[in-house]
Amino acid sequence: MPSSVMPTSNQRDGHASPAAVSTVGLRKSFGDKTVLDGIDLHIPAGSVFALLGPNGAGKTTAVKILSTLISADGGQAQVAGHDVTTSPDGVRAAIGVTGQFSAVDGLITGEENMLLMADLHHLSRSEGRRVTAELLERFDLVEAAKKPASTYSGGMKRRLDIAMTLVGNPRIIFLDEPTTGLDPRSRHNMWQIIRELVTGGVTVFLTTQYLEEADELADRIAVLNDGKIAAEGTADELKRLIPGGHVRLRFDDPAAYQTAADALREATLPHSRLRSSGGTPIDEALSLQIPSDGSQRELRSILDWLDAAGIEADELTVHTPDLDDVFFALTGPANIPSQPSQPTQLNQPKEDAR
Numbered sequence: 001m002p003s004s005v006m007p008t009s010n011q012r013d014g015h016a017s018p019a020a021v022s023t024v025g026l027r028k029s030f031g032d033k034t035v036l037d038g039i040d041l042h043i044p045a046g047s048v049f050a051l052l053g054p055n056g057a058g059k060t061t062a063v064k065i066l067s068t069l070i071s072a073d074g075g076q077a078q079v080a081g082h083d084v085t086t087s088p089d090g091v092r093a094a095i096g097v098t099g100q101f102s103a104v105d106g107l108i109t110g111e112e113n114m115l116l117m118a119d120l121h122h123l124s125r126s127e128g129r130r131v132t133a134e135l136l137e138r139f140d141l142v143e144a145a146k147k148p149a150s151t152y153s154g155g156m157k158r159r160l161d162i163a164m165t166l167v168g169n170p171r172i173i174f175l176d177e178p179t180t181g182l183d184p185r186s187r188h189n190m191w192q193i194i195r196e197l198v199t200g201g202v203t204v205f206l207t208t209q210y211l212e213e214a215d216e217l218a219d220r221i222a223v224l225n226d227g228k229i230a231a232e233g234t235a236d237e238l239k240r241l242i243p244g245g246h247v248r249l250r251f252d253d254p255a256a257y258q259t260a261a262d263a264l265r266e267a268t269l270p271h272s273r274l275r276s277s278g279g280t281p282i283d284e285a286l287s288l289q290i291p292s293d294g295s296q297r298e299l300r301s302i303l304d305w306l307d308a309a310g311i312e313a314d315e316l317t318v319h320t321p322d323l324d325d326v327f328f329a330l331t332g333p334a335n336i337p338s339q340p341s342q343p344t345q346l347n348q349p350k351e352d353a354r
């Protein structure tokens with residue numbers, strides 16, 4: 001399809017940002033099972049995008065379509081400006097894919113795997129050796145380079161897999177569950193590698209079941225559920241989507257705490273959500289908790305009310321639910337989006353989104 005049909009700039013925040021990956025109405029079924037039921041994505045170049053979803057949600061299917069390993073049944077997808085259907089070679093030249101379908105051959109050494117990759121990319125012998133040496137060094141695999149890859153730990157195999165992907169100097173990398181099964185140290189190493197890739201200008205499309213991983217790495221996160229994008233936004237935007245956020249007031253002075261607790265109990269706070277619940281005392285910490293979505297509007301109304309009531313806390317903190325809460329709320333049987341056929345638009349005012 002002509003590139004002009006696909007969104008190439010981020011209309012929502014107003015500035016032009018070339019899309020590394022862009023899909024409209026992407027659909028895929030296996031038999032009578034619909035796995036992707038109209039997926040729209042816009043991933044700006046140079047960003048990290050995380051596709052989150054429970055087992056079987058269709059994350060790997062999405063990656064396979066975008067990396068041209070399988071074809072979609074409907075909709076459109078462009079990767080690095082190339083249509084996946086009409087220009088798969090263009091897509092393949094621009095991307096690297098690692099993860100569940102690792103390219104590492106366990107029978108040969110790490111170095112041989114790298115050199116094989118260099119051959120596949122038609123690098124000259126000397127260039128292949130140079131790139132191999134550089135990447136083995138960068139991924140801390142020099143010592144293991146002459147050993148068969150089958151002897152590598154899980155973390156080393158993942159590092160080798162990414163190093164092999166980088167031989168082709170891809171602009172976009174698909175990482176399908178890159179840290180599944182890794183120990184915490186290896187996982188943090190992998191996160192550091194991913195951050196460095198992005199610093200070098202690479203766009204990363206990540207699938208993960210680890211909310212912490214998406215929270216750590218991703219500029220934007222989409223939650224895939226039941227074939228659709230249930231919600232999309234930054235980690236903070238997602239967290240603000242679900243109830244459970246609150247403002248906590250902490251007092252050093254027990255008397256000030258008691259006065260505030262009494263005032264809150266009596267209070268009719270300006271915002272309707274606050275009116276019914278008031279403050280919840282948490283005695284041990286001399287803290288009070290006021291339900292809040294953390295929005296500027298609610299915070300202002302809370303602050304105004306505190307000022308008017310003459311309450312001055314020693315510390316005021318805003319707490320939002322973590323991504324686990326979001327994940328369970330969005331992917332459970334009774335998920336919360338108000339419009340079943342529409343993803344929750346997080347960059348609109350929250351009142352509109354609910």
Ligand SMILES: Nc1ncnc2c1ncn2[C@@H]1O[C@H](COP(=O)(O)OP(=O)(O)OP(=O)(O)O)[C@@H](O)[C@H]1O
Pocket residue numbers: 030035053054055056057058059060061062209
């Ligand atoms: N080739 C295939 N033939 C039939 N069904 C398939 C095929 N590939 C995937 N599926 C089904 O499509 C659904 C989505 O699978 P997919 O691997 O994309 O999910 P996922 O979100 O990556 O899951 P996981 O986190 O478990 O890897 C699953 O129900 C899976 O069984």
